[in-house]
Amino acid sequence: MPAAAQPRRTRTNRLVRKFAVIGTGAAVLALPLIGATSASAATPTAATPSTTLAGYPNTLDGWIRESLAIMAQKGIPGTYNGIYRNVIRESSGNPAAINLWDSNAAKGIPSKGLLQVIDPTFNAYHVAGTSYDIYDPVANITAACNYAAARYGSIDNVFGAY
Numbered sequence: 001m002p003a004a005a006q007p008r009r010t011r012t013n014r015l016v017r018k019f020a021v022i023g024t025g026a027a028v029l030a031l032p033l034i035g036a037t038s039a040s041a042a043t044p045t046a047a048t049p050s051t052t053l054a055g056y057p058n059t060l061d062g063w064i065r066e067s068l069a070i071m072a073q074k075g076i077p078g079t080y081n082g083i084y085r086n087v088i089r090e091s092s093g094n095p096a097a098i099n100l101w102d103s104n105a106a107k108g109i110p111s112k113g114l115l116q117v118i119d120p121t122f123n124a125y126h127v128a129g130t131s132y133d134i135y136d137p138v139a140n141i142t143a144a145c146n147y148a149a150a151r152y153g154s155i156d157n158v159f160g161a162y
Contacts, residue, residue, distance in 0.1 A: 060084075060093045063114070063137035070142050074127055078145045082156035087141070090116040090161070095137045113137070115144035116161075125150070 054069075056062035064083050071078055091097035091114050099111040109118045112134045122134045125147040130139035148155040 060087065060114075060137075063095075063141060066138045067141040067145065070127060070129060070138070071145055073129075074146075076127070076142070076146050076149050077154040077156070078149070079154075079156050082154065082158070083141060083145065086144075086155055086158055087114045090114065095135055095140070113140035115140055117144050117147070121147055 054066050056066040056069075064080055064087070067083065068078065068080060070076075087093055090111075093114065095114050097113065097116065099105055099116060102111070104111055104118050109120065111118050112122075114137050117134060117140055119134060122140070122143045125143045126132065126139070127142045127146050130136065130142050132139070134140060134143075145155045148158050152158055
């Protein structure tokens, strides 16, 4: 694959390995594996505030800001507050969240990631320049915002589950 066509390296993979994802609720619980601190269980990235490839902090704040920068380049509307509000409602800020109980999950396509996107929606609204990993926080946010823009005009107009 040519260098320009390769997806970005994902930051989430190292987060997922630090947590055991359990449960069947709308936003499952990610518990730290042995050796992780309790602070990292509440906020998976708090223990690893490294910088992303684009220079943004590897935190919820950094993921939202990086997504907003990409969205601005692509003409996708949305604000920090609109994204943050929806992320907290959908996944409590857990990039490894997965819904294993709703009607989508029953059909074999569970909602995944920060904004609880299903694979077909992620693939249809994927934004060029982001990872093809649905659990990548920036890719998940950006694709979900692209979908929300097409369906509702902006992520800012979403006040409940999509």
